[in-house]
Amino acid sequence: MHKKSRRRPRTIRLALLGTVGLIGLAGCEQQDPLAGHDVLRDQAECSSRPDPDACRMALADARAAHVQTAPRFASLRECEDAFGEGNCGTPDRILAGNDAFSAAQPAGDPNQPAQEQQARSSGGVFMPLLMGYMLGRSLGGPSPWGAQPLYRDPNNMAYTGNRPLGQLSGTRFPDAPKATPTSVARGGFGRTGASYSAAS
Amino acid sequence: MERLAVEPRPNWRERAEKIGFAFHTIDGEPYWCEDAAYRLTAAQVDELDDAAQRLEDMCMELVDEIVARGDYAPFHLPDQACSLIEESWRRQDKNLYGRFDLAWNGHGAPKLLEYNADTPTALYEASVVQWEWLDSYCSHCDQFNGIHETLIEAWKHFGLWGHRVHFACVRNHEEDFGTTEYLRDTAVQAGLDTGRLYIDEIGWNGKRFVDLQAKPITVLFKLYPWEWLLQEEFAQHIGPSGTRMIEPPWKMLLSTKALLPLLWQRWPEHENLLPASFDASAIQGQKIAKPLWGREGAGITRLAANGDILEQTPMQGDPTVDAMVYQQAIDMPCFDGFYPVLGVWVVASRACGLGIREDRSAITRNTSRFVPHLFE
Numbered sequence: 334m335h336k337k338s339r340r341r342p343r344t345i346r347l348a349l350l351g352t353v354g355l356i357g358l359a360g361c362e363q364q365d366p367l368a369g370h371d372v373l374r375d376q377a378e379c380s381s382r383p384d385p386d387a388c389r390m391a392l393a394d395a396r397a398a399h400v401q402t403a404p405r406f407a408s409l410r411e412c413e414d415a416f417g418e419g420n421c422g423t424p425d426r427i428l429a430g431n432d433a434f435s436a437a438q439p440a441g442d443p444n445q446p447a448q449e450q451q452a453r454s455s456g457g458v459f460m461p462l463l464m465g466y467m468l469g470r471s472l473g474g475p476s477p478w479g480a481q482p483l484y485r486d487p488n489n490m491a492y493t494g495n496r497p498l499g500q501l502s503g504t505r506f507p508d509a510p511k512a513t514p515t516s517v518a519r520g521g522f523g524r525t526g527a528s529y530s531a532a533s
Numbered sequence: 534m535e536r537l538a539v540e541p542r543p544n545w546r547e548r549a550e551k552i553g554f555a556f557h558t559i560d561g562e563p564y565w566c567e568d569a570a571y572r573l574t575a576a577q578v579d580e581l582d583d584a585a586q587r588l589e590d591m592c593m594e595l596v597d598e599i600v601a602r603g604d605y606a607p608f609h610l611p612d613q614a615c616s617l618i619e620e621s622w623r624r625q626d627k628n629l630y631g632r633f634d635l636a637w638n639g640h641g642a643p644k645l646l647e648y649n650a651d652t653p654t655a656l657y658e659a660s661v662v663q664w665e666w667l668d669s670y671c672s673h674c675d676q677f678n679g680i681h682e683t684l685i686e687a688w689k690h691f692g693l694w695g696h697r698v699h700f701a702c703v704r705n706h707e708e709d710f711g712t713t714e715y716l717r718d719t720a721v722q723a724g725l726d727t728g729r730l731y732i733d734e735i736g737w738n739g740k741r742f743v744d745l746q747a748k749p750i751t752v753l754f755k756l757y758p759w760e761w762l763l764q765e766e767f768a769q770h771i772g773p774s775g776t777r778m779i780e781p782p783w784k785m786l787l788s789t790k791a792l793l794p795l796l797w798q799r800w801p802e803h804e805n806l807l808p809a810s811f812d813a814s815a816i817q818g819q820k821i822a823k824p825l826w827g828r829e830g831a832g833i834t835r836l837a838a839n840g841d842i843l844e845q846t847p848m849q850g851d852p853t854v855d856a857m858v859y860q861q862a863i864d865m866p867c868f869d870g871f872y873p874v875l876g877v878w879v880v881a882s883r884a885c886g887l888g889i890r891e892d893r894s895a896i897t898r899n900t901s902r903f904v905p906h907l908f909e
Contacts, residue, residue: 345661345681347553349718410775414751415695418741487748488697488726516738517747521767523733526703526757 371468372483384478388468391480395466399482402494403460416461417487423459467493534573534639536868541567542669553714554662556707564903565658567666571873571889571906577639578677578887578908584643584805585633585877585884588796592648593882595799596622596786607791607811609825609856611763617772617782626781627691628882629716629754630656630684635805635875638866642804645796646860646874647823651780651788652756654708655903656680657715659878659888663905674907680878680886681719687881688723691779693752697726698779699744702756704731713756720754732757737767742774754779759788760826790823790858808861813840819862824848824855830896835862846896865895873904 373379379388406412412421461484468480481493491498542548545567549557557565573581599605600622605615632653637643660680667676698720702713717727728744732755735742741749753776755762762768771778786792793809800806810816813836822834832848836859865872871891878886892901 345664346722347661347718348721349553349714414749414775418749486695490695517736517743518738519736520733521737521770522735522757522762522765523703523731524765525761526732 373466373468373480375465387478388480391468391478392466395480395482396463398494399463400460403463403482403484404492404494406459409459412459412461415486416484420462420464420484420487421459422462461492534571534577534637536871536873537570537572539567539570539670542666545666548665548669549662552661552665554657554711556711557662559708565662566902566904567670569869569871569891569904570670571868571904573639573677573906573908575675575908581635581637581643581677581875581877581887582884584635585879588633588645588648588805589631589879589882589884591796591800591803592650592787592792595792595795596783598799599786599795600783605786607795608786608789609791610760610785611768613768613772614759614763614782614785618785620772621778621781622783626777626783627687627779628781628784629687629779630878630880631784631787632656632876632878632888635877636863636865637875638868643875644807644863645793645805646807647790648787648792649876650784650792652758652828653876653878654712654756655876655888655890656712656878658903659876659886660684661715663888663903666905667907670905671907674909676905676907677877677887678885680880683880683883683885684716684719685723688720688725690881691725693725696752696777697728697748697750698752698754699750700727700729700754700756701732701735704733709756713754716754716756735767737770737774740773742767742770742776750774750776752777752779758826758828759785790825790827791856793823793860794858807863810859811856813857813859816859816861819843820859821862822857822859824857830901833896835896844894844896867895874901 373388373392376389376392379385379392382388404412404415406415406421409421413419463482464485465483466480467483468478470478483498484492486492488500490500545565546557549565554565557563600619603615603619605618608614610618628650630653631648631650632655633648634646635643636646660678664676664678664681667674698717700713700717700720702709713729717729720727730744734745735750735753736745736747737743738747741751742753744750755778759780759782762771780788791811793807794811796803797806797809808816813820813822818838820836822836824832827833830846833846834842835844837843868891871893872895873889873891876888876890877884878888880886887906889904889906890901891904
């Protein structure tokens with residue numbers, strides 16, 4: 334009795350290869366998830382707005398929400414895998430900072446004593462650094478403005494809390510802290526296979 | 534099981550290229566061949582399916598036992614490999630794919646010739662190209678082929694959301710590149726973010742492996758054998774890098790020919806296994822000597838009962854390890870002067886498809902022809 338093997342009908346689609354069966358990747362550009370919102374780097378940027386106090390209040394709320402709702406990781410490495418090197422910290426460091434960026438810390442080996450110290454004092458919790466705030470008209474509540482904490486990963490995907498918002502397209506979002514340039518060695522793999530196929 | 538003479542489609546080259554199959558001809562010789570096809574029965578397909586699944590289950594059990602014992606001596610691996618293997622097995626790092634090469638003529642039990650557990654190719658041919666052929670050859674026929682959807686489903690269970698999966702292979706090799714791109718295609722369809730680079734482009738920044746933009750490579754699919762990676766300059770960084778590798782390091786326990794005697798020791802007389810040993814004198818009659826780390830049919834020797842060399846294929850490069858394994862020689866099934874090897878694919882440890890390669894010689898090599906199959 335025929336059990337597991339495939340039964341027709343069946344269609345194979347290809348996303349990258351060939352010229353048939355293409356899934357329209359190029360045709361489905363996503364909208365910038367921040368379109369229609371203002372993006373602020375920190376509370377200082379509220380000064381130039383028409384309603385600076387309400388803005389600051391909204392950002393303070395968002396900052397508190399950040400510590401409550403940011404994605405959490407058990408190690409610095411796991412966090413940096415998701416959000417990029419130098420883009421993670423511990424909650425206490427993040428709270429101690431005056432704004433989103435002052436909490437940035439040099440990325441390092443998670444085994445280094447300083448990092449262990451931090452991990453202990455934070456109960457082993459790491460979270461992405463706040464990249465900014467998304468500010469929009471509030472639909473209710475005491476303030477006319479509502480703000481949400483924003484993170485982004487190295488692939489330019491924007492998040493708030495644990496929720497991916499979508500791919501960021503433009504330059505509207507403030508730059509991520511620049512990682513210190515490090516020298517990269519290459520060519521340390523591939524010598525054996527340079528002359529023949531790796532296949533079997 | 535029978536070999537059918539088939540009229541090749543006049544436009545088969547264009548059709549193959551249209552679906553991105555660029556390596557239908559290798560070194561001027563046809564590799565994809567549709568002047569023949571193998572026809573099986575549904576019962577035979579089920580038997581192949583079951584045999585490969587049984588073998589895969591046995592392999593998983595064997596890995597678990599080897600790691601529990603910590604006995605890696607038969608594999609001749611560098612010390613570093615052992616800790617990588619143990620860590621990846623305890624972390625339960627998922628494996629993507631493998632191909633069991635079986636000898637069978639449709640009668641008796643299929644016999645395992647070898648398991649390509651680390652860097653198998655002939656995947657796109659089996660998954661996509663022969664299906665496209667079947668579509669035009671026989672609209673009511675079926676094929677043992679769920680490889681494509683099983684790959685896409687497998688990626689979804691790898692737990693890689695938020696990561697970019699980098700795909701790497703050697704440069705200037707169309708077949709490896711095609712296979713790697715096909716796998717990347719299935720990952721994209723599973724919703725994963727992907728990147729690609731050549732294996733020699735992988736960078737090391739002192740803490741992490743990085744891509745050409747100096748961004749960390751957190752997940753790496755490498756169509757590049759583990760035993761090669763481990764003897765190269767960056768080998769020392771693999772553990773500290775934290776990069777998740779596909780295939781995972783524990784696949785090293787299945788990807789060398791040491792698997793064959795170990796399976797036979799653990800399941801002696803199993804119907805899908807051939808007698809195999811690290812000791813030539815333990816095998817009765819004619820035997821096949823295979824280099825422990827051999828690939829693509831290179832360095833294979835057929836020995837007479839008295840030890841005389843009957844047939845030998847050239848080595849590929851210098852043997853890194855001299856160790857050999859010995860497997861009892863069998864009369865390879867032969868159809869119209871061609872010796873087929875049945876490659877049953879496992880994806881995420883589930884048997885899900887078949888690709889047949891045949892050769893005029895009983896030793897299948899990288900120059901063997903890929904021939905489609907069907908069942909009714």
